[in-house]
Amino acid sequence: xxxxxxxxxxxxxxxxxxxxxxxxxxxxxxxxxxxxxxxxxxxxxxxxxxxxxxxxxxxxxxxxxxxxxxxxxxxxxxxxxxxxxxxxxxxxxxxxxxxxxxxxxxxxxxxxxxxxxxxxxxxxxxxxxxxxxxxxxxxxxxxxxxxxxxxxxxxxxxxxxxxxxxxxxxxxxxxxxxxxxxxxxxxxxxxxxxxxxxxxxxxxxxxxxxxxxxxxxxxxxxxxxxxxxxxxxxxxxxxxxxxxxxxxxxxxxxxxxxxxxxxxxxxxxxxxxxxxxxxxxxxxxxxxxxxxxxxxxxxxxxxxxxxxxxxxxxxxxxxxxxxxxxxxxxxxxxxxxxxxxxxxxxxxxxxxxxxxxxxxxxxxxxxxxxxxxxxxxxxxxxxxxxxxxxxxxxxxxxxxxxxxxxxxxxxxxxxxxxxxxxxxxxxxxxxxxxxxxxxxxxxxxxxxxxxxxxxxxxxxxxxxxxxxxxxx
Numbered sequence: 235x236x237x238x239x240x241x242x243x244x245x246x247x248x249x250x251x252x253x254x255x256x257x258x259x260x261x262x263x264x265x266x267x268x269x270x271x272x273x274x275x276x277x278x279x280x281x282x283x284x285x286x287x288x289x290x291x292x293x294x295x296x297x298x299x300x301x302x303x304x305x306x307x308x309x310x311x312x313x314x315x316x317x318x319x320x321x322x323x324x325x326x327x328x329x330x331x332x333x334x335x336x337x338x339x340x341x342x343x344x345x346x347x348x349x350x351x352x353x354x355x356x357x358x359x360x361x362x363x364x365x366x367x368x369x370x371x372x373x374x375x376x377x378x379x380x381x382x383x384x385x386x387x388x389x390x391x392x393x394x395x396x397x398x399x400x401x402x403x404x405x406x407x408x409x410x411x412x413x414x415x416x417x418x419x420x421x422x423x424x425x426x427x428x429x430x431x432x433x434x435x436x437x438x439x440x441x442x443x444x445x446x447x448x449x450x451x452x453x454x455x456x457x458x459x460x461x462x463x464x465x466x467x468x469x470x471x472x473x474x475x476x477x478x479x480x481x482x483x484x485x486x487x488x489x490x491x492x493x494x495x496x497x498x499x500x501x502x503x504x505x506x507x508x509x510x511x512x513x514x515x516x517x518x519x520x521x522x523x524x525x526x527x528x529x530x531x532x533x534x535x536x537x538x539x540x541x542x543x544x545x546x547x548x549x550x551x552x553x554x555x556x557x558x559x560x561x562x563x564x565x566x567x568x569x570x571x572x573x574x575x576x577x578x579x580x581x582x583x584x585x586x587x588x589x590x591x592x593x594x595x596x597x598x599x600x601x602x603x604x605x606x607x608x609x610x611x612x613x614x615x616x617x618x619x620x621x622x623x624x625x626x627x628x629x630x631x632x633x634x635x636x637x638x639x640x641x642x643x644x645x646x647x648x649x650x651x652x653x654x655x656x657x658x659x660x661x662x663x664x665x666x667x668x669x670x671x672x673x674x675x676x677x678x679x680x681x682x683x684x685x686x687x688x689x690x691x692x693x694x695x696x697x698x699x700x701x702x703x704x705x706x
Contacts, residue, residue, distance in 0.1 A: 372398035510560025619656030
């Protein structure tokens with residue numbers, strides 16, 4: 235996405251998992267459960283900072299390499315994480331930290347890093363968009379390392395083939411040829427063949443209509459390029475095109491996610507093939523940008539359905555990925571019963587979640603279960619989670635004041651579509667749900683683990699406590 239300051243999207247979404255982005259206890263052995271759009275944490279408990287990322291697999295390990303925005307909206311470095319299951323990510327290093335002068339100063343714009351391996355030179359090569367804060371440099375940059383998560387040596391930046399370059403991508407073909415996918419805003423999207431050492435651009439392979447955020451994959455003998463429209467920070471309906479050769483004739487662009495969903499409020503950054511004994515899953519990787527605080531941007535990872543030259547993508551709150559088989563399936567273990575009013579009962583106390591009265595802004599409580607309509611809750615799909623609507627008041631459980639603070643109040647409030655009113659139900663495998671706020675990533679919690687009727691309801695860091703377990 236061309237992140238020009240004139241465009242802004244304040245779109246903070248989704249959840250922080252109980253132990254980071256983890257296996258579900260209900261998952262079969264060998265399966266990873268992926269929850270798109272949630273705020274993922276690495277194994278050290280910190281929020282995963284790898285935006286505009288690409289993935290490279292070395293042996294049986296996947297490496298996620300993306301932008302670090304933990305300290306500011308400017309350049310904080312490029313992070314590398316490792317995982318063997320695409321779910322639990324371990325922070326390895328900042329592999330391209332800011333420098334005191336030159337292109338990589340902290341005020342620079344360094345975006346969409348992608349790494350591929352050159353087997354002839356034994357070198358990992360990173361390409362990235364390099365710009366200044368005014369977006370007037372329009373360069374691509376190159377860096378190299380002898381190890382995938384080692385500190386990269388910056389080789390400099392330039393305009394590829396003399397053209398301005400904004401959002402970019404990288405593609406490595408099965409024959410070892412590599413291509414830079416580069417956006418020349420409002421002019422063209424170009425596919426450019428790299429030199430044999432991957433350090434420079436050799437020639438123009440194809441020119442497509444002006445799009446940005448390109449990523450590419452080969453399925454069988456067909457090439458697919460995915461890209462987004464130029465709408466600044468605002469998401470749009472991303473599109474794809476196909477060709478039988480990189481330098482051949484490309485088809486017209488068309489949607490792959492349902493029209494009008496803005497690709498589930500995301501922009502593509504990478505397409506990851508996951509091959510196993512029973513097939514290959516092609517995973518769309520996208521960013522859901524929050525331009526006001528890039529560190530709060532979340533990730534949309536979803537399976538693509540590819541048939542011939544047709545591609546489609548549906549939304550799943552959760553989906554299971556079997557890496558050894560290379561297969562995926564919708565995961566329904568997180569889904570609550572919807573469409574009818576039911577109580578939500580605390581495991582810790584045996585008391586019911588309750589609204590107090592019809593006054594907007596009143597903090598919720600737990601009380602002795604008595605069948606009152608104040609204790610009945612209707613769970614319905616909303617956004618990337620669920621509304622939890624009180625039968626008596628018609629209002630929803632709400633993270634008061636869009637708080638991200640542990641101990642923040644959970645109140646009754648009129649529906650407004652905010653992410654702070656959306657909740658993810660995560661089955662903990664013991665017959666209970668953790669109910670996690672989409673905006674804050676915190677768990678619905680009984681204050682101080684109280685077992686008393688009238689105890690207040692807050693949101694708190696998910697910790698596996700019985701006072702955060704709810705039975706529907």
